[in-house]
Amino acid sequence: MGEWKRIKLSEVLKEKTERNKNNKTDLVLSVTNSQGFMKQSDFFEGTVHSEDISNYKLVRKNEFAYNPSRINVGSIDILKEYDIGALSPMYVIFSVDETKLLPDYFKYYFQTHKFNENVKNNTQGSVRNSLSFKALSEFEYLLPPLEEQKRMVKILDQVNKIIEKYQNLINEKEQFIKSQFVEMFGSINERVKMSECCKKITDYVASGSFASLHENVKTYDTENYAIMVKTADFANGFTKGLTYTDEQGYNFLHNSNLHGGELLLSNIGASIGKVHRVPKLTKKMTLAPNSIMIITNELYIEDYLQYYFLSDEGQKVLKSMETATAMPKFNKTQLKDIKIPKVELNEQLKFSKVIQLIDKQKFELEKQKQNYIDLKKGLMQQLLTGQLKVS
Numbered sequence: 001m002g003e004w005k006r007i008k009l010s011e012v013l014k015e016k017t018e019r020n021k022n023n024k025t026d027l028v029l030s031v032t033n034s035q036g037f038m039k040q041s042d043f044f045e046g047t048v049h050s051e052d053i054s055n056y057k058l059v060r061k062n063e064f065a066y067n068p069s070r071i072n073v074g075s076i077d078i079l080k081e082y083d084i085g086a087l088s089p090m091y092v093i094f095s096v097d098e099t100k101l102l103p104d105y106f107k108y109y110f111q112t113h114k115f116n117e118n119v120k121n122n123t124q125g126s127v128r129n130s131l132s133f134k135a136l137s138e139f140e141y142l143l144p145p146l147e148e149q150k151r152m153v154k155i156l157d158q159v160n161k162i163i164e165k166y167q168n169l170i171n172e173k174e175q176f177i178k179s180q181f182v183e184m185f186g187s188i189n190e191r192v193k194m195s196e197c198c199k200k201i202t203d204y205v206a207s208g209s210f211a212s213l214h215e216n217v218k219t220y221d222t223e224n225y226a227i228m229v230k231t232a233d234f235a236n237g238f239t240k241g242l243t244y245t246d247e248q249g250y251n252f253l254h255n256s257n258l259h260g261g262e263l264l265l266s267n268i269g270a271s272i273g274k275v276h277r278v279p280k281l282t283k284k285m286t287l288a289p290n291s292i293m294i295i296t297n298e299l300y301i302e303d304y305l306q307y308y309f310l311s312d313e314g315q316k317v318l319k320s321m322e323t324a325t326a327m328p329k330f331n332k333t334q335l336k337d338i339k340i341p342k343v344e345l346n347e348q349l350k351f352s353k354v355i356q357l358i359d360k361q362k363f364e365l366e367k368q369k370q371n372y373i374d375l376k377k378g379l380m381q382q383l384l385t386g387q388l389k390v391s
Contacts, residue, residue, distance in 0.1 A: 031066060032075060102153060148390065185308075226246075250284060263305055275310050301348050
């Protein structure tokens with residue numbers, strides 16, 4: 001086995017600043033913390049970039065990009081799906097010296113505790129918690145020989161495939177529930193207003209005006225008194241990139257505090273239509289002003305409304321309420337007035353039993369998936385630090 005070397009990343013990274021002059025590409029990308037590289041049109045469900053993208057930066061296959069002010073929540077990725085794309089000028093783009101470092105090996109570095117600690121230590125107190133390429137280049141890094149990198153990539157990629165297999169099975173279970181909803185309720189013509197189904201439909205509610213939000217509610221990137229639930233947390237399962245508030249903020253938002261079981265709908269921006277059911281709480285949580293909270297009455301249950309809004313019809317209804325502005329939005333008054341299929345409680349309960357059965361199966365799959373995620377974390381800790389050598 002060859003020698004592992006402790007280096008600075010400046011020895012193997014090179015910043016890329018090529019611009020999209022002469023419109024080499026019209027594919028505009030974004031880097032998200034939940035899904036990595038995405039077409040901007042898919043992520044924002046429409047075009048949000050300027051018509052002239054000649055000043056956008058070019059990123060090519062096997063190059064990396066990150067959002068300097070969101071790298072602390074994981075907005076960094078390697079481009080794999082496309083040969084070339086354009087990114088907003090705010091992004092930092094870089095390549096690696098492939099004679100020393102494999103891109104497919106380096107991508108695992110971003111999932112390590114060491115990388116997150118380096119980011120934290122180099123962004124605290126800076127402008128918007130931003131990480132410059134110069135600061136990234138100063139990170140110390142343990143560099144193994146290329147052949148060992150290849151062997152480690154093979155092992156970690158195999159574990160990734162197993163994790164992906166379990167996620168696909170979970171997605172199939174979720175799709176089955178949606179199909180059951182359509183089969184049971186898709187042909188119902190009689191309708192009822194949302195206001196007649198719920199005892200509470202509320203968006204941002206606090207003991208004061210909306211203008212006083214920033215004065216009374218402080219937010220933190222590190223753990224504090226309560227989680228301030230954002231739309232992004234729906235997708236990440238409350239596992240990363242969380243925002244917290246202190247006891248004063250939690251009390252100020254007392255009418256928006258969550259207790260578990262509530263149904264949340266995103267009602268602003270690119271994430272309009274995202275639906276989430278608040279799990280049984282193990283920590284205090286309150287609602288950030290980018291969602292609507294729904295608590296049903298005795299005639300309707302959250303299971304039914306959740307899958308109505310996840311259905312094609314429900315998504316279409318939510319999108320139809322969008323305002324034609326730079327930041328599309330709908331409000332609780334509009335939501336109260338929409339009409340949904342009128343279903344007897346006993347039929348809803350039958351559907352709920354299907355959900356409970358499938359949820360048990362999903363729970364077991366999630367448990368197996370998490371076992372492999374934990375295995376991967378342990379392997380990365382050992383492999384990427386040289387504690388475990390592969391021959």
